[in-house]
Amino acid sequence: MCSCLSRKEKAESLGNDSRIEVKEMVQSLENPQTKLMTGAEAVATAAKLSRPQVIAAYPITPQTKIVETLSGMVARGEMDTEYINVESEHSAMGAVIGASLAGTRTFTATSSHGLLYMGELVWWAGMTRIPVVMPVVNRSLNPWNIWPDHQDAMTFRDAGWIQFYAKNNQEVLDLTICAFKIAEHHKIWMPVMVCLDGFILSHTSAQVEVPSQKKVDNFLPPFEPLAMLDPDNPFAHGSLTDSEGIWEQRMSLIDGFNNAHVLIPQIFTEYTEKIGRLGNYLIEVTGDIEHAECAVIALGTLGEEAEQTVEYLLEKNIKAVVLRPRVFRPFPKKELIVLINKVPRLLVIDRAVSFGNAGQLAIEIQAELFAHKVEVKFHQKIMGLGGMDVNYVDIATEIERVLKED
Amino acid sequence: MKAKITEMMERPNVLLRGNFACAGCGLSIAYRTSISALDRPIVVIPACCSSVIQSLHPNVAFNVPTLNIAFAAHASAASGIARAKKMRGEEVTTVVWSGDGGTYDIGLATWSGAAERNENIIHFCYDNNFYSNTGAQRSGATPRGAVTTTTPEGKKEKRKSITRIMAAHDIPYIATASIGYPRDLYAKVKKASTIEGYRFILIDAPCPTGWLSDPAITPELGELAVKTGYFPLYEIENGNLIFSRKGEKYRDPENRVPLEEYLSKQNRFKKMTPSQIVEVKKDIQHEWDQLVRLE
Numbered sequence: 001m002c003s004c005l006s007r008k009e010k011a012e013s014l015g016n017d018s019r020i021e022v023k024e025m026v027q028s029l030e031n032p033q034t035k036l037m038t039g040a041e042a043v044a045t046a047a048k049l050s051r052p053q054v055i056a057a058y059p060i061t062p063q064t065k066i067v068e069t070l071s072g073m074v075a076r077g078e079m080d081t082e083y084i085n086v087e088s089e090h091s092a093m094g095a096v097i098g099a100s101l102a103g104t105r106t107f108t109a110t111s112s113h114g115l116l117y118m119g120e121l122v123w124w125a126g127m128t129r130i131p132v133v134m135p136v137v138n139r140s141l142n143p144w145n146i147w148p149d150h151q152d153a154m155t156f157r158d159a160g161w162i163q164f165y166a167k168n169n170q171e172v173l174d175l176t177i178c179a180f181k182i183a184e185h186h187k188i189w190m191p192v193m194v195c196l197d198g199f200i201l202s203h204t205s206a207q208v209e210v211p212s213q214k215k216v217d218n219f220l221p222p223f224e225p226l227a228m229l230d231p232d233n234p235f236a237h238g239s240l241t242d243s244e245g246i247w248e249q250r251m252s253l254i255d256g257f258n259n260a261h262v263l264i265p266q267i268f269t270e271y272t273e274k275i276g277r278l279g280n281y282l283i284e285v286t287g288d289i290e291h292a293e294c295a296v297i298a299l300g301t302l303g304e305e306a307e308q309t310v311e312y313l314l315e316k317n318i319k320a321v322v323l324r325p326r327v328f329r330p331f332p333k334k335e336l337i338v339l340i341n342k343v344p345r346l347l348v349i350d351r352a353v354s355f356g357n358a359g360q361l362a363i364e365i366q367a368e369l370f371a372h373k374v375e376v377k378f379h380q381k382i383m384g385l386g387g388m389d390v391n392y393v394d395i396a397t398e399i400e401r402v403l404k405e406d
Numbered sequence: 407m408k409a410k411i412t413e414m415m416e417r418p419n420v421l422l423r424g425n426f427a428c429a430g431c432g433l434s435i436a437y438r439t440s441i442s443a444l445d446r447p448i449v450v451i452p453a454c455c456s457s458v459i460q461s462l463h464p465n466v467a468f469n470v471p472t473l474n475i476a477f478a479a480h481a482s483a484a485s486g487i488a489r490a491k492k493m494r495g496e497e498v499t500t501v502v503w504s505g506d507g508g509t510y511d512i513g514l515a516t517w518s519g520a521a522e523r524n525e526n527i528i529h530f531c532y533d534n535n536f537y538s539n540t541g542a543q544r545s546g547a548t549p550r551g552a553v554t555t556t557t558p559e560g561k562k563e564k565r566k567s568i569t570r571i572m573a574a575h576d577i578p579y580i581a582t583a584s585i586g587y588p589r590d591l592y593a594k595v596k597k598a599s600t601i602e603g604y605r606f607i608l609i610d611a612p613c614p615t616g617w618l619s620d621p622a623i624t625p626e627l628g629e630l631a632v633k634t635g636y637f638p639l640y641e642i643e644n645g646n647l648i649f650s651r652k653g654e655k656y657r658d659p660e661n662r663v664p665l666e667e668y669l670s671k672q673n674r675f676k677k678m679t680p681s682q683i684v685e686v687k688k689d690i691q692h693e694w695d696q697l698v699r700l701e
Contacts, residue, residue, distance in 0.1 A: 053493045054486060082489035086482060087519030094479030094516065098450065098486025101473055104493055106486070120476050229471040229487060231446035231498055236466040238474035245463050 034209050039201030040065035042169040042208050043109060043135045043194070046176035048073050049216040050133070053104035053223065056084035056095035061114035062146045064137045064202055070109075089114040093121035093132075100130045101237055103230075105180065105223035111137035111198065112152045119156070125191045126160025128238055129253065131183035132191045134161075135176060138300070138351075139198035140386040147387020148198035150299060150352035154360045160253055162192040162260055163329040167284070167304035169206045171326065172196045174278045177211075178271050181220050185267070187259040189226055195328075197301040197351075199387065211275045219274045261330040282332035286310055287321035289342050294399050297323045297336075298349040299361060302384060306349070308392035313399060320399055331364060337372045340365075345377040347402050349395070351384045358382075377406050409443075409592040417442035418469070425467035426459040430621025432611035432628065433532045434459070435585040437503070440530055440609070441470060443595035444499045448473070448487055452480040452513060454505030455539040455613075456532075478513045480504050481520035484527045492526070499599060502529040506547035507537045510568050521575040521604045528598050528605045531568065534613035542616035542674075549636075550686050551669075551678040554616075560677045564689040570696060572606045573642050579605040580642040585612070586628025587652050590639065597641075610637045618673030627671060632656065633663040635690050638697060647700035657694055665690070 037045065043066045047055070055074070059067040074083040082099075086092045089110050096106040110118055115136055125132055140149045150165075157163060162182060166172040172194065179192040196202055229237065241249070269280040284303070287310040289295070296306045303324030310320050323339050325332055340346060346369075350359020357363060362380035369376060379402045384390040420441040427434045433455055441447055448471045451457050460468045475483045480502045488500040504513060509531040517529060536554050537543040544554040546566040553560050572580050579601045583591035591609060598605040612627040614620065619627060631637035632653045639653035655661045665687055669675040678686075 054490050056482070056486060082493050084485055084489055085523065086485070087515060087522070090478060091482035091485075091516050091519055094475065094482030095486035095489075097475065097479070098473060098483035099490035100486070102448070102487040102490035102494070104490040106490075121479055124476055124479075229448045229473060231448065231471055234469060234471045236460060236463075236468060236472040236474065239460055239463045239466060239472070240458055240474075241463040 033212070034207055036205050037169060037208050038065060038203055038205050039169045039172050039196045040137070040203065041069055042173040043176055043196070044069035044073065045208070045210055046173045047107050048079050049211065049213060050107070050177055050180045050220055051079070051105065052081055052107035054082045054084065054096065054099035055107045056086050056092045056099065057108045058086050058089045058092045058110070058114060061089060061117060062112055062139060064109065064111050066109040066135065066137070089118035090121060093118045093125060096132045097121065097125055097128075097130050100132055101227070101229050103223070103225045103228040105184070106132045107134070108132065109135045109137070112139035112141060112146075115152045116141065116155065122156055122161070123159050127249070127253070129160070129190045129256065131189050133176065133179040133183055133194065134191065135172070135194040135196060137198045137202040138195050145386050146198065148200055148301075148351070149385045149387065150195070150350070151385070153193060153195045154352040156193070157329060157360060160190060161329060162190060162327070163195060164192070164326055165195045165299040165328055166201065166326065167301055167324060169201055169208045170277065172201060173208050173210065174271065174275070175326070177216060177220065177275070178267055178278070181267050181271075182260065182264055184223060185263055186224075186226055188256055188263060190253070190256050190260070195300065200301045209277070215275050219271060257330045261332070264327060282325065282327040283335050283339060284324040284326060285321060285339065286324070288319060289321045289339065292319045292321035292343050294345040294347055294402055295321045295323050295340065295343040296347050296349060296395060296399065297325070297361065297365060299325060299328065299351065302349055302351055302390060305390060305392050306395050309395040309399065312392050312396050318399065318403065333368050336365065337368055337374060340369070340374055340376055343376065345402055345406070346379065347399060348378075348380045349398070350380065350382050353382055353385070379405070409589040409596065411589070414589070414592055420469050422467040422469050424465065425461055428615045428621070430614040430624040431459070432534060432585050432613055432624050435588065435625070436530070436532045436591070436609040436611045439585070439588045439591050440595045440607070441501070441503070443592050444501065444528070444599055446497060447499045447501050448491075449501045449503050450475055450480050450484040450487065451503050452508040453477040453539075454508050455534075456503055456505070458539045477508055478516050480508060480513055481517040481525070481527065481529060485520050485523070485525045488526045500527045502527055504529070504531050505538065506531055506533040506535060507545040510546035510566050518575065521572065521577050521606075524577065524603045526602055526604075528607065530607050530609060532609045532611040534611050534616065535565070536616055538613050538616050550689055551682045552674045553677055554674070560682065567693060567696065569606070569608055569642070573645070573700060575604070576645060577604040577606060578602070578644055581606075582608045582610070582637065582639050584610040584628040584632055584637060584639065586610070586625050586630075586632060587639070590650060590652050594641065616674070619671055623671060627668070630663060630668040630671070634665045634668045635659065635662040635694065636665065636668060638694060640697060642700060645700070647697055657698065659691065
């Protein structure tokens with residue numbers, strides 16, 4: 001399903017001539033649609049193209065370039081947006097909840113401790129279904145450490161938010177634009193978190209193909225509120241609710257996630273047709289799944305790194321495949337099971353831990369394996385916490401260990 | 407600015423029957439008087455008595471668009487509404503309607519940020535001196551000597567001066583008002599609604615349930631708070647303090663009704679010793695002295 005050239009194929013096509021590679025890069029830089037940008041800038045660019053009407057954001061805890069880049073765009077008049085420089089992440093989410101219910105498209109961004117400080121209102125937005133889009137730069141939690149892992153976003157996997165995990169800056173941009181359409185679909189109507197690994201994506205420049213405003217406008221129509229605070233039609237939002245009311249609301253949220261599961265691939269397809277690249281899959285498959293001895297499942301950049309492992313192991317005559325869920329909520333259960341059924345072994349790599357148990361991804365996959373009585377040799381590994389470097393050789397070593405163990 | 411009785415009688419009915427307020431509820435009077443003075447209000451309510459008394463979903467007794475939000479998110483949510491409506495080109499009055507716990511304590515950062523940004527919001531704090539909807543726990547607004555469920559022997563510290571903290575933000579309009587003087591309150595709300603930017607109105611709202619007072623004398627307690635000097639009435643416009651006509655004479659301690667008359671009508675003060683009463687009188691005078699400096 002992955003159409004991109006592997007590192008090895010690229011090298012072959014270029015005849016290992018680095019001058020050609022440089023020339024290609026210069027050409028692509030001259031192309032106005034392709035830019036060199038960090039993940040943070042990709043987020044900001046996607047936000048700008050999506051025309052949010054109100055942005056509220058706090059720049060620190062820890063700082064990313066997203067908020068600064070967007071404030072610059074607003075200040076220069078490149079965006080027609082009300083920008084609220086709030087005094088904390090808690091207030092950032094408070095402001096976008098208010099702005100969304102007042103009938104505008106909203107956006108904020110955060111990271112790590114900022115997400116945790118926002119926590120109460122992250123749940124508020126999830127439970128009361130506020131269609132805000134929020135990229136989260138995944139970084140480790142305390143003690144202070146600004147390097148990547150997924151502990152921050154995993155803490156909120158249950159909060160009623162759709163969660164994407166991007167593998168590169170291009171996907172960051174594409175998923176962020178898609179996120180608005182998904183959040184605001186009237187059969188979904190819930191917040192979306194676009195997760196991108198700290199530093200590896202947020203602070204590292206890579207080529208990103210930027211769609212034209214016209215194309216994005218054609219994909220993403222203006223915000224259409226489902227319900228709006230309006231003096232001509234008063235109603236109360238979030239008022240005191242009894243058990244039956246809460247039950248009804250939670251059941252509707254579960255339905256919303258079921259709808260999202262069906263609609264997200266359709267919206268990805270529409271994006272691919274109108275803008276390009278993305279593909280309609282919830283799980284990216286890299287490698288020959290039909291003949292693989294082991295499948296690696298990992299999120300975000302760990303998944304991308306594992307793609308290199310597949311090539312690396314081929315040289316050693318080991319066949320591996322990567323299954324990278326880029327949509328984590330709704331959890332793509334049935335898609336995963338179809339894929340896992342094709343492989344004899346599974347290695348799940350988590351970049352976060354549910355302390356006292358195991359990695360969250362591993363726990364959730366195990367539950368599905370049990371539910372569907374899937375016979376597969378299951379292995380799990382926690383890697384890369386606090387930004388510990390994980391390269392394709394490290395992953396290969398784990399796969400080799402797995403193959404040796406059984 | 408003076409409120410006409412006829413105008414007040416013709417105001418819209420913002421508080422419907424079927425609300426859950428206790429008998430003699432001060433905040434209901436404050437809400438009805440204040441919100442009915444506004445043009446096209448959208449009201450943000452954090453956790454407080456007002457989030458409880460507006461009735462149970464799907465019923466609602468507050469007859470204006472209402473957003474209930476987390477305790478410390480009132481002014482941020484209101485900022486979002488105000489900016490969104492500006493972006494949509496809709497004329498509304500964005501309101502924060504918070505209790506003293508939400509304003510003096512847990513929501514202080516969120517309103518301070520909104521006040522510093524001078525968001526176009528009217529922030530009302532109905533002050534009943536404690537956390538009322540959860541059964542009378544101590545807040546930063548609880549006066550010295552008052553018994554609450556978390557200060558069973560009476561609070562040891564004086565209450566915070568929220569208006570002076572607010573004044574340090576140099577916002578365009580601040581007022582104090584009391585449900586004992588509804589015309590004064592109404593007029594101040596009307597005046598606030600003609601001003602742009604962050605505006606703050608602190609309303610003394612007696613709570614018979616928590617103050618352990620007779621529900622029939624709620625307005626009287628409001629008046630007594632002013633007449634004893636306990637709750638001064640004033641406005642601060644662009645940094646200049648003006649004492650309100652109704653309460654100005656109580657700046658002179660000679661003109662004040664003895665504090666004991668106010669305290670004795672509320673059982674929350676029954677554990678106060680004579681020396682504590684002297685301390686509270688000093689607290690009151692200290693506040694007046696500080697206010698006079700802002701004149």
